[in-house]
Amino acid sequence: MTDSTRMxxxxxxxxxxxxxxxxxxxxxxxxxxxxYFGGVFRATAGLQSKYGKTRVFDTPITECGIIGVAVGxxxxxxxxxxxxxxxxxxxxxxxxxxxxxxxxxxxxxGEFTAPITVRSPFGGGIFGGQTHSQSPEGIFTHxxxxxxxxxxxxxxxxxxxxxxxxxxxxxxxxxxKRIYNGPFDGHWDKPTxxxxxxxxxxxxTGYYKIELGKAKVVRPGEALTILAYGTMVHVALAVIAEAGxxxxxxxxxxxxxxxxxxIAASVEKTGRCMIIHEATRTSGFGAELSAQVQERCFxxxxxxxxxxxxxxxxxxxxxxxxxxxxxxxxGEALKKIxxxx
Amino acid sequence: xxxxxxxxxxxxxxxxxxxxxxxxKFRPGDTVDFTQVPIPTAGETRRPEITDDAQSFTDLAxxxxxxxxxxxxxxxxxxxxxTPDMLRAMLRSMAQVRAFDERMFRAQRQGKTSxxxxxxxxxxxxxSAAYALDYEDMCFPxxxxxxxxIARNWSMVDMMNQIYSNSADRLQGKQLPxxxxxxxxxxxxxxxxxxxxxxQAVGWAMASAAxxxxxxxxxxxGEGSTAEGDFHSACTFASVYRAPVIFxxxxxQWAISSFSGFAGAESTTFAARAVGYGIAGLRVDGNDxxxxxxxxxxxxxxxxxxxxxxxxxxFTYRAEGHSTxxxxxxxxxxGEPTAWPLxxxxxxLKAHLIALGEWDEDRHAAQDxxxxxxxxxxxxxxxxNGVLGHGLHQPLDTLFDxxxxxxxxxxxxxxxxxxxxxxxxxxxxxxx
Numbered sequence: 146m147t148d149s150t151r152m153x154x155x156x157x158x159x160x161x162x163x164x165x166x167x168x169x170x171x172x173x174x175x176x177x178x179x180x181y182f183g184g185v186f187r188a189t190a191g192l193q194s195k196y197g198k199t200r201v202f203d204t205p206i207t208e209c210g211i212i213g214v215a216v217g218x219x220x221x222x223x224x225x226x227x228x229x230x231x232x233x234x235x236x237x238x239x240x241x242x243x244x245x246x247x248x249x250x251x252x253x254x255g256e257f258t259a260p261i262t263v264r265s266p267f268g269g270g271i272f273g274g275q276t277h278s279q280s281p282e283g284i285f286t287h288x289x290x291x292x293x294x295x296x297x298x299x300x301x302x303x304x305x306x307x308x309x310x311x312x313x314x315x316x317x318x319x320x321x322k323r324i325y326n327g328p329f330d331g332h333w334d335k336p337t338x339x340x341x342x343x344x345x346x347x348x349x350t351g352y353y354k355i356e357l358g359k360a361k362v363v364r365p366g367e368a369l370t371i372l373a374y375g376t377m378v379h380v381a382l383a384v385i386a387e388a389g390x391x392x393x394x395x396x397x398x399x400x401x402x403x404x405x406x407x408i409a410a411s412v413e414k415t416g417r418c419m420i421i422h423e424a425t426r427t428s429g430f431g432a433e434l435s436a437q438v439q440e441r442c443f444x445x446x447x448x449x450x451x452x453x454x455x456x457x458x459x460x461x462x463x464x465x466x467x468x469x470x471x472x473x474x475x476g477e478a479l480k481k482i483x484x485x486x
Numbered sequence: 487x488x489x490x491x492x493x494x495x496x497x498x499x500x501x502x503x504x505x506x507x508x509x510x511k512f513r514p515g516d517t518v519d520f521t522q523v524p525i526p527t528a529g530e531t532r533r534p535e536i537t538d539d540a541q542s543f544t545d546l547a548x549x550x551x552x553x554x555x556x557x558x559x560x561x562x563x564x565x566x567x568x569t570p571d572m573l574r575a576m577l578r579s580m581a582q583v584r585a586f587d588e589r590m591f592r593a594q595r596q597g598k599t600s601x602x603x604x605x606x607x608x609x610x611x612x613x614s615a616a617y618a619l620d621y622e623d624m625c626f627p628x629x630x631x632x633x634x635x636i637a638r639n640w641s642m643v644d645m646m647n648q649i650y651s652n653s654a655d656r657l658q659g660k661q662l663p664x665x666x667x668x669x670x671x672x673x674x675x676x677x678x679x680x681x682x683x684x685x686q687a688v689g690w691a692m693a694s695a696a697x698x699x700x701x702x703x704x705x706x707x708g709e710g711s712t713a714e715g716d717f718h719s720a721c722t723f724a725s726v727y728r729a730p731v732i733f734x735x736x737x738x739q740w741a742i743s744s745f746s747g748f749a750g751a752e753s754t755t756f757a758a759r760a761v762g763y764g765i766a767g768l769r770v771d772g773n774d775x776x777x778x779x780x781x782x783x784x785x786x787x788x789x790x791x792x793x794x795x796x797x798x799x800x801f802t803y804r805a806e807g808h809s810t811x812x813x814x815x816x817x818x819x820x821g822e823p824t825a826w827p828l829x830x831x832x833x834x835l836k837a838h839l840i841a842l843g844e845w846d847e848d849r850h851a852a853q854d855x856x857x858x859x860x861x862x863x864x865x866x867x868x869x870x871n872g873v874l875g876h877g878l879h880q881p882l883d884t885l886f887d888x889x890x891x892x893x894x895x896x897x898x899x900x901x902x903x904x905x906x907x908x909x910x911x912x913x914x915x916x917x918x
Contacts (some may be wrong), residue, residue: 181513182743182817198507203744205713206680234679237715272600272874274662276678427896456885456900462600462660463874464652464885467904473911474903 149236153236154325157299158188158264162226162307164352166196167462172310173199173218176211176228176264185230186266186325188199189268208234212241215261216249225261232267232319233276239284246315247290261379262309262316267295269334269377270323270469278460280375280424285317286401286433292316292357293400297324297378297428298313300400312357322373326349329376330383356455360404362411369417370406372434374398375472377421384475390483392419398429409441410433416447417482423470426454448485451478508747510818512659518821525827528555528774530561536787540766540794547757547767550801553776554834558841564780566618573642576775576843577835578618578853579637580609582792585830585857586632586642590866594663594810598873599649601663605630607805607823610775610831611635611736612706618782619631619704624694626674626687626705629664630736642861645873646868652877654871660886663874680711684720684733691731691789692723702730702789704782708755709799710741710749721763721797728794733784734864735759735797738804760797772800773828801828882908 166172174189174196180203193201204211213228229235246259266351269278285293286287292430294316296302302320309316323329325398327339349474360424364382368391373381377394385392393411397404410417418438421432430451438450453470461468492855510516531551533854534543555561568576594602605612612633619625625634634646644656648666651659657667667675674683674690687705694701707717712735724731735756739746760767766788770781778800785796803826807814814820839845872879886893886901893901 172758177741178743180507185742198509199505201508203748205748206710206741206744207715209711209715210713269519274601274665274678275660277661324679417748428902456904457897458885458889459660461660461885462662463655463880464882467882467885473907477907 149347149349151341151346152294152299152303153346154299154302155186155188155321155371157303157348158306158320159190159192160348160350161310161476162189162192162238163195163301163306165310166192166200168352169220169224172200172224172226174226174228175204175215177204177206179228184228184254186322188264189228190218196471197360198227204446207239209266212238212261212263215263216241216246216259219259219261220257224310227263229263229265231273232265232276232281232320233279235265235281242291242315243288244284247288250314251290251316254332258313260313262306262312262318264306264318264320266322266325267319268321268323268371269279269465270329272462272465273460274462275459278472280319280422280455281422282319282400283429286430292396292402293319294348294357295319295321295374295400296398297321297375297396298328298343299340299348300345301355301361301396303348305357305398307352307452307455308357311354316357319375323376324379328379331380331475332383332471333466333471344478355398357399358402359402360405360407361396362393363396364392364394367415368392368486369419370395370408370411370422371419373421374400375423377423379473380471381421384472384479388476388479390479398428403437405437405441408438412438413445416445417486418442418446418452419451419478419482421453421470421475423455425457426452427457429454448482452483453478489557507743510745510747512822514815514817514819516819516821518819518825520579520825521826523827526550526552528552529565531562531564533563533784536784536791537793540760540764544761544767547761547769548662550753550769550771550773551663551777551781552774553780554774554838556641556833558837560776560838564777566776566780566781566783568776570839572617573835573839574845576613576779577832577839577854578611578857579616579633580684580775580832580835582852582857582861583609583613583633583636585854586636586645589861590646591810593649593865597875598869599651599663599742601810601872602649603629603664603809604806607826607830608736608738608772609633610778610835611734611772611800611802613703613780614775614778618779619786620701620849622672622701623786624672624687624690624701624703625675626683626703627676628680628683628708628711628736629676629678630708631706632664632666635666635668635671636678637671638673639670640671640673642864643867644668646865648869650717650868650871651879652872652874654868658884659880662889680718681707681714683707683725684716687731688720688723688727688729691729692727693775695727695730695744695792698792702786704732704734706734706736707737708741709735709737709746709751710744712756712759713749721759721765724795725765725822726764728792730789731795732789732790733795733797735799735804737799738802740804740808740814740818742808742812755799757797757799765794766796768796769799769801771828772802773831773834775831776804776838797833803828870909
């Protein structure tokens with residue numbers, strides 16, 4: 146293993162792009178404010194001065210244009226890594242993502258592909274209101290032909306982003322912005338940690354990758370299985386620690402393709418399954434997880450599957466912590482699922 | 487099919503292509519020199535008849551309508567010949583917007599709210615338009631037209647309540663600060679997404695026309711967001727149906743850190759976007775309150791007489807950051823705001839009134855003091871209703887209000903779940 150150093154998630158993501166741009170001259174980074182300024186969250190800081198304006202550049206404010214241009218660059222043979230400034234701004238790009246990037250390989254029988262990695266900060270908890278807080282991953286997991294990746298630590302963010310960039314299919318890489326600077330235990334009114342105190346804040350400076358489609362058991366346990374990703378991994382860990390429950394916590398890391406084997410093996414062992422996501426509930430990714438677990442592990446289940454999610458409302462401004470599936474909601478679900486244990 | 491193994495560019499011995507990426511003239515630390523920005527003399531741009539065909543004055547998309555000259559006189563065919571009372575009212579509104587912005591920006595810095603956006607240097611764009619439009623005309627603003635509400639005499643306390651997401655917030659704490667919605671004042675709900683309001687304004691205008699109404703619509707976006715598809719959809723619809731709508735493109739030179747070149751400003755003007763769609767286009771000195779007024783009044787009359795849409799580019803400068811979330815010193819020269827060749831809209835209108843003998847420095851200073859006191863008093867009143875993050879200003883269950891007209895079973899269930907959770911545990915912030 147190469148040298149490593151402390152990084153927060155932004156630095157790890159920056160490092161992933163840096164390492165890959167160094168290795169592969171076909172990688173280009175583009176998006177609103179990503180060039181000279183280095184991105185509104187600083188994820189692309191320093192890349193333009195290092196790799197030049199034809200490889201790292203600001204774009205006009207048109208998300209549909211950004212993705213459409215990325216598809217065209219991919220058709221030429223480049224490997225674009227476009228940034229959509231907030232996941233909430235991705236909707237104008239849906240036509241290019243859904244009808245084009247995701248379908249290009251299939252409709253051209255492999256003549257053309259879209260090897261693009263769309264990075265975008267997502268999730269709430271920063272008082273961003275309804276247009277800077279959403280978790281739209283369920284929209285993308287529903288689209289055939291797109292991979293969806295969500296890291297929960299700096300170490301994973303770098304390894305997964307490198308794997309996504311190298312992948313020849315279009316990948317949506319959602320970055321949980323609430324944990325850019327440190328893991329979050331769900332207690333918004335307590336001081337936040339930063340990544341320097343977390344083992345996964347130690348990140349190799351060079352190249353490494355984490356295979357897409359592989360979940361990670363972040364805490365082995367026997368009492369129940371908790372499936373989570375992004376910010377909610379840390380909230381779940383904090384809640385079970387407070388409650389003293391021996392849960393097995395699985396960080397999915399890749400939503401599509403899903404690591405169903407790791408999930409099934411865990412649920413068969415524990416007999417209980419709780420699914421946690423910040424996104425709204427109805428038709429959220431939790432519904433797919435619940436169906437998968439029920440289909441594969443029905444005879445091992447000792448309690449109904451619990452889904453803990455955001456409510457089916459737009460993300461509110463002042464009441465954002467009432468929306469957020471924090472320790473209270475998870476704690477109540479925990480009592481429910483462990484009732485007859 | 488057999489393929490030629492030699493790539494065409496090698497066979498033809500062509501020079502390699504190169505990718506052009508725009509770069510602003512000045513970056514942090516650079517000395518600013520705006521002498522290359524062409525500024526036509528005030529009064530020299532012609533004023534077409536209201537009834538003229540849009541194709542007959544496409545030259546105006548490349549000029550600059552200016553009324554206030556170097557001697558602070560109002561000159562030329564676009565001079566709206568406003569009364570001193572009207573000029574003083576416009577000056578007062580602009581100064582009030584600035585006082586409001588300063589106070590609320592500071593409130594954000596003091597942790598009383600999450601977000602704020604100033605319109606410093608751009609006050610004329612919204613304020614003059616508000617005076618030139620009828621009160622009943624419908625505005626579809628972006629997030630930097632607080633001047634419309636101030637000029638329409640909307641309550642500052644009400645605006646501040648929204649900024650604080652407090653118990654008197656008409657939007658019930660649901661929306662990001664400054665994303666106002668005031669139907670009563672003809673002010674459409676602001677979206678955080680860009681230029682979505684453009685086609686909506688066209689739709690409102692088409693509806694007004696279809697119903698034989700007399701009201702028109704006006705909408706605003708920044709030059710950066712003219713790149714969004716919605717801008718172009720709006721222009722197409724407006725052109726096809728000759729919708730009674732005014733498109734305002736506020737070219738304040740910067741979209742967060744991206745200069746106007748990333749929206750196409752190095753190749754043409756934003757007013758020229760109108761030419762391709764066959765709609766009337768004007769380019770206006772956005773820091774000249776009289777020019778903005780005259781252009782808006784002209785466009786409003788065209789719209790109201792069934793002569794269709796007008797696109798107005800307001801050439802101005804964003805004197806401060808994009809919002810409370812960015813530091814412009816990171817991406818542009820600190821010398822730009824003061825070097826801007828079109829000056830400050832408030833200072834210019836003030837100087838004009840003084841030149842007319844209708845205003846003086848003492849009255850201006852007294853007015854600034856009075857406005858600062860007014861804003862401060864409004865703030866005090868608003869803060870009595872609470873500030874963001876200090877206590878619970880909306881009952882928790884209101885989280886579910888307004889998703890639908892009637893709450894479906896699944897939301898009722900989630901609402902009950904939330905109340906049960908509260909009862910079970912009690913959050914520290916809920917008891918304040």
